[in-house]
Amino acid sequence: MDIIVTGLLLGGTYALIAMGLNLQYGMARIMNLANGEMLVAGGFAAFWFWTAAQVSPLLTVFIVAPVAFAANWLIYIVFLRPLVKRARxxxxxxxxxILTTFGLSFVSVGLMLAVFGGDYFSYSYLSFPVHILGDSYGANRVAAFVSAVIICGALWLWLDRSRAGLTIRAIAVAPDSARLVGIDVGKMAALAFALGGAVTATGGALISTFLTLDASTGVMFTLKALIIxxxxxxxxxxxxxxxALALGLLETFVATLIDPGLTLAAAYLLFVVILLVRPQGLFGRRTT
Amino acid sequence: MRLSPTDWRNLTLSALALAFVACLPWLVGNYGLSIGVTIVMYTVLATSWALFSGPTHYISLATAAFFGVGTYVTGIGIEYLPYWTLLPLAGVIGAVLAALVGLATLRLSGVYFVIFTLGLAEFIRQVITWGQNVSGAKGIYVLTSITEAHIYWQLLGLAALVYLLGWAIGRSRLGFALRIIGDDEQVARHSGIHTARAKILLFLVPGSVAAITGAILAPRYVYIEPSLAFTPMLSFQVVIMALLGGTGRLWGPLVGVIPFTFLWEGISITVPNQTTLLLGVSFLVIVYLLPKGFVGLFGAIRRRMGSEGLV
Incomplete structure (x- = not known):
């Protein structure tokens, strides 16, 4: 039972990270392989605010999100827009x-290594137990899960109900037709990309409350988010x-029942099965 | 296959060049030879990588996976089998692995392939590490009487094979089909080319070549452990070197390998922590400044000089 709850708690946070990547890849059509580094940067920010000024990571989110939004918007304008324009x-x-975001990913790992060093970093925040269904769990995991649910919910409402959300969904479905009905595709794509980065960085700040990160773990999270x-x-x-919930459950099962070193291997196997059986995704429709 | 006088001239020149570089162990010291081994190793890896990725535009990050499997073939096999059987064995295992990867992903879009190959090395590494934890064994010692010079000559032989193979593929029906796929996959499919089969067949080349390279280099490491054999850096370095040189010509990757190896050595010695940054900056340079690599740059310079009447 505790495996299922732990898995769901982890999966909730994964959902937030993957949602960020999905905004970037699904809506802005940029496969951002530097996504995991944005997550680690968010985690670093939370760590830094907590150790320097005892600011709660749940509040740091309100600083991390706008900064990450601005940073990702700049990345889109400076690096990616020229590529979109020249691509035939x-x-x-x-x-x-893919090549550019790999480059950006390595550059940010290099910069973070230079600034923070290669050490693992973790801090203890809300590290008292909470009792759910007879078992106890870290309060930080529960807090991260609840925040992730709130943010995912808000995002979903925004995409589903608001006019801006409708426009973003329009450019995801048919970028060429969207232009015909007066949507500034370039601007909306930049917005979706920036928003995706902000969501991922927020996820990073939340995940850093209970996972240990270091400057080069980003790529692991990129892989997991991509698989999701x-x-x-x-x-x-x-x-x-x-x-995301499925992956959280699977990883927790593998980590507790077999070996914690095999979590990525398990996620990868899941990915292979998906590729072979349903390459269009769980609910996707076959396009060709 | 009929050879024209130009072909004969190129073949003779290549054979002479090969004979010359084969003399390297007698010409330079130990450090020079170790740089030589590194250059030939990356030439083999990057050229075979470009044979597949040049025409198809699929970015493979599986080099480390194949390479690691190759080192383990030597590491485990040396106890039971004579050395000379290990290299072909590694090649066959690499090809089988490549075929499996190709069958699973090459029918899908390029992004899936990138992620799949990126995860592959990490997957095999985790599984081997886990196997070692369960069995209690740690790394493997590879103790042989093979010297650096032997490794160098074996790699050189492999390089010659890769170049011959690339040249032969370029002249074959498969090479023609691949050029069409590279230009426009739709057109290729409509003109009756089995695109998935062509891509899978071609993917066997970098797979088995990287595995053989790993098998050749295993004695150099002496001690093999998963994090060393499957280092993801290798895949990225190969991609950068091949793209830096340019994948449009058979000799393109070589032009990228030589300067990048020296740059990498220089950075590793002076600021060892900044190799990651170097990788990142190289990727950006390739995309924004050298989209067709040095080969494309040479072509552009020659055209410009030609149009101004200088050549």
Whole structure:
């Protein structure tokens, strides 16, 4: 039972991270492989505010999110917009953006190594137990889960109900037709990309309350987020949440029952199965 | 296959160049030779990588996985089998692994392939580490009488094979089909080319070559452990070197390997913590300044000089 609850708690936070990547890949059409570094940066910020000024990570989020939004918006404008403009086909853009975001990812790992060093960092925040269904869990995990649920819910409402959300969904479904009905696709894509980065950094700040991070763990989270996004279906918020919970459960099962060193291997196997059985994602429709 | 006089000239020149670089162990000291081994190793890896990724535009990050499997073939196999059987064995295992990866992913879009290959090395590494934890064994010692010079000559032989293979593929029906796929996959499919099969066949080349390279280099490490054999850096370095040189020509990757190896050595010695930053900056330089690599740059310079009547 405690495996299931721990898995769901972990999955909730994964959902937030994957949601960020899904905004970037599904809506802005940029495969951002530097996504995990944004997460680690968010975690670093939370760590720094907590150790320097005892600011709660749940409050740091309100600083991290706008800063990450601005940073990602700049990244889109400076690095990615020129690629979008010069690309002759979707495939070309894909290759270029993969190489660029790999480059950005390595650059940020290098910078974080230079600034913070290669040490693991963790801090103890809300590290008292909470009792759920007879078992006890770290309060930080529960707090992170609750915050993730609130943010995911707000995001979903915004995408589903607001006019801006509708526009973003429009550019995800048909960028060419969106332009015909008067949507500034470039501007909305930049917005979706920046928002995705902000969501991921927030997830990083939350996840740092209970996981130990270091400057080079970003790529692990990028891989996990990608697996979740592909499993749930690109651009599909509902699928992302379910896939994230599934991955959280699977990892917790493997870590407690077999070996904690195999969590990524398990996630990868899941990915292989998805690729072979349903490459369009859990709820995706076959496009070709 | 009929060879034209130009082909004969190129073959003779290549053979002479090969004979010359084969003399390296007698010409330079130990440090020079170790740089030589590194350069030939990356030439083999980057050229075979470009044979697949050049025409198909699929970015493979599986080099480390194949390489690591190759080192383990030597590491485990040396106890039971004669050394000369290990290299072909590694090649076959690498090809089988590549075929499996190809079958699972090459029918899908490029992004899936990138993620799949990126995860592959990490997956195998975690599984081997876990196996070692369960069995209690740690690393493997590879103790042989093979010297650095032997490794160098073996790699050189492999490099010659890769170049011959690339040249042969370029002249074959498969090479022609791949050029069409690279230009426009839709067109290729409509003109009756089995695109998935062509890509899978071609992917066997970098897979088995990287595995053989790993098998050749295993004695150099003496002690093999998963984090060393499957280091993800290797995959990225190969990608950068190949793209830096340019994948449009068979000799393109070589032009990227040589300067990058020296740059990498220089950075590793002076500021060892900043190699990651170097990788990142190289990626950005390739995308924004050298999208076709040095080969493309040479071409542009030659065209410009030609149009101004200088050549």
């Amino acid at each position: 086909s979707r495939g070309q853009l894909e290759v270029d953006s 996004v592909i499993m749930g279906g690109v651009g599909d918020i509902r699928g992302t949440i379910i896939a």
